[in-house]
Amino acid sequence: MGAITRGTTNPNRLRRCDRWLAGPAAWRLRRPAASAPVVVDLGYGASPVTAVELHQRLTKVRADVEVVGIEIDPGRVAAGALLARPGLSFRLGGFELPLDGRRATVVRAFNVLRQYPEDEVAGAWQTVLERLTPDGLLVDGTCDELGRLATWAAVAVDGPVSLSLSWQLRGLEQPSVIAERLPKALIHRNVPGEPVHAYLAELDRQWARSAAHAAYGVRQRFLATAQGMRDSGWPLLDGPSRWRLGELTVAWDAVAPSSRQRGHQGP
Incomplete structure (x- = not known):
């Protein structure tokens, strides 16, 4: 099949x-x-x-x-x-x-x-x-x-649980570069008004806000970005031990396609 x-x-x-x-x-x-x-x-x-x-x-x-x-x-x-x-x-x-x-x-x-x-x-x-x-x-x-x-x-x-994004941090310029690799259920939903678009946009904002941390290395900048996402109200399901790997996992309800399921859509 x-x-x-x-x-x-x-x-x-x-x-x-x-x-x-x-x-x-x-x-x-x-x-x-x-x-x-x-x-x-x-x-x-x-x-x-x-x-x-x-x-x-x-x-x-x-x-x-x-x-x-x-x-x-x-x-x-x-x-x-x-x-x-x-x-x-x-x-x-x-x-x-x-x-x-x-x-x-x-x-x-x-x-x-x-x-x-x-x-x-x-x-x-x-x-x-x-x-x-x-x-x-x-x-x-x-x-x-x-x-x-x-x-x-x-x-x-009983349904989708989470979305994980994972980057090679070395050379990363902007987190939203990963958008072109979203799962099929989400890749066509990366448009204004959709939760996953809001999530990626906020990632880029937090990345920009954390630019000063780049002086200590890209990993420290990413850690600050992830913490900023959590502080902004996004329901991240992991913590620093995974963030250090360049990995973020968020509850599916936060990014689910709006026409199928409505849940948390950011702060």
């Missing part, structure tokens, strides 16, 4: 999301269960490298985690099978998640829905959510070719 994507990928491209899965989201993997948690790398692309890296990173969180790379292109599945090992396998399929009746704890779908029409996103989300464990999570994200800019929406079985 789905369409073959362009398949573009690179080693270490998804490191920012993987770091978040192994950090703030790791509790989902650590919870006691009758069997090992299943994590899906959905639409991993022309090379299986991101699935291999995901397995390497998540085994440090839980040694018995099972990572399944799922692709709709048979050739890509065959290429992945050459790298299969205990805890890492590859299967042919799409959003229906062919897991032999098992449910996934995490599904990471990066640079997949970006290539679909916006009106197909909700249906794809729902198809995946129906195949998650009760505390499972769909991570729908987008990043640039080298993973220097990345965004992802975290979607639980």
Whole structure:
């Protein structure tokens, strides 16, 4: 179920999301269960490298985690099978998640829905959510070719939870550069009057206000920017330990498309 994507990928491209899965989201993997948690790398692309890296990173969180790379292109599945090992396998399929009746704890779908029409996103989300464990999570994200800019929406079985933005801080000129990498559910909503537009605009304002901190390095400037966002009333779900990594996570209600869901829209 789905369409073959362009398949573009690179080693270490998804490191920012993987770091978040192994950090703030790791509790989902650590919870006691009758069997090992299943994590899906959905639409991993022309090379299986991101699935291999995901397995390497998540085994440090839980040694018995099972990572399944799922692709709709048979050739890509065959290429992945050459790298299969205990805890890492590859299967042919799409959003229906062919897991032999098992449910996934995490599904990471990066640079997949970006290539679909916006009106197909909700249906794809729902198809995946129906195949998650009760505390499972769909991570729908987008990043640039080298993973220097990345965004992802975290979607639980009862709806979207958060939006994470992650920047390579070195050389960052303005936070809103990340707008072109927003998830499909938000990228066309970056227009005046939409919450996500207000969020990015406020990020740029706080970045400008924090310019004096640049004398101590870009990380200190970003920390001040993030604190300014929190002080302005934006419901950030993380703190300085994540901000130091160039990562901000905000409650989904604060940035949700106004035509679908109205919630917090800034101070």
